[in-house]
Amino acid sequence: MKLYYAPAACSQAPHIAAREAGLPIELAKVEFPSKRTADGESLYDVNPKGAVPTLxxxxxxxxxxxxxxxxxxxxxxxxxxxxxxxxxxxxYHFLEWLNFIATELHKGFGPLWNPATPEEFKQATREALGKKFDYLQERIGDGPYILGDRFSILDAYAFPVLNWTRFHGIDIARWPGLAAYLQRIAARPAVQETLRAEGLV
Ligand SMILES: N[C@@H](CCC(=O)N[C@@H](CS)C(=O)NCC(=O)O)C(=O)O
Incomplete structure (x- = not known):
């Protein structure tokens, strides 16, 4: 299988999952804003929605x-x-988590990525995300992962999304439990491999 990805984007989630599962994965890096791969292929020809991840x-x-x-x-x-x-x-509780990460955390960052969003609205978005982070921190506790002892695709998804805080003026240190959670995930060998493959470390 071939994953169309952009470094540090939400496509990092399936990238981590494939490495954690030990599944072979071919990578096609998509440049933004051209949305083309290094060999000139347009992302739109593969996925008309023009978004990564595309598999x-x-x-x-x-x-x-x-x-x-x-x-x-x-x-x-x-x-x-x-x-x-x-x-x-x-x-069903697993799917409940997956939906929360996709629709509340991942898409909760949407206005912060949009250069047209007024600063006032960006600030309101940061505050709204902060409430979701409070909830997440409380639920994870000492974890070490969302499901407790078991690392899952939920953590593979939460990891890149929570790391976007550093691009958008949100100090994750306000949530020490989440900062520690991110460090635990980052220390996993498959996650380190992923970050290296995406050119991030
Ligand atoms: N609904 C999609 C959204 C994916 C998404 O937001 N991808 C972003 C990168 S994190 C992207 O490619 N954005 C480019 C665009 O939509 O133009 C999903 O859950 O996979």
Missing amino acids: KLDDGDVLTENAVLLQYIADRAPDSAIAVPASGAER
Whole structure:
């Protein structure tokens, strides 16, 4: 499978998940704002939504949407530690987390990425995100991960998103529990490999 990604973007989530699952992954770096790869391929030709992550499967099929890619990757490695709970309340609480990260945390940053957003609205966005961070910190506690002892695709997704705080004038030190959580994830060998492959360390 081939992952269209941009360094430090939300595409880092499936990138980490694939490495954690031990699945081979080909990388295609997409330059912004041209949205082209180094060999001139347009992202729009692969994904008309023009967003990363985009995953081209070995049979040519294309999957988009982070929460879906993460489940796809976890399902490819059912015996790995990152497997998604198969059934029952555990599964629905897992999906509840995945949806929270996608729609509240990930998309909660949206206005901060938009250069047209007025500063006043950006400040309101930072405050709204702060409330979600309070909740997340409280729920993770000493973790070490969102599900407790088990690292999962939830952590693979929360990691790049929480790291965006450094681009948007939010001091993660206000949430010492989250700062420690990010350090624990960053220390994982597969995450270090991911950061190296994206040229970030
Ligand atoms: N709904 C998509 C959104 C993905 C997304 O926000 N991707 C960003 C990078 S983190 C992007 O490619 N933005 C470029 C654009 O939308 O023009 C998902 O969950 O995967």
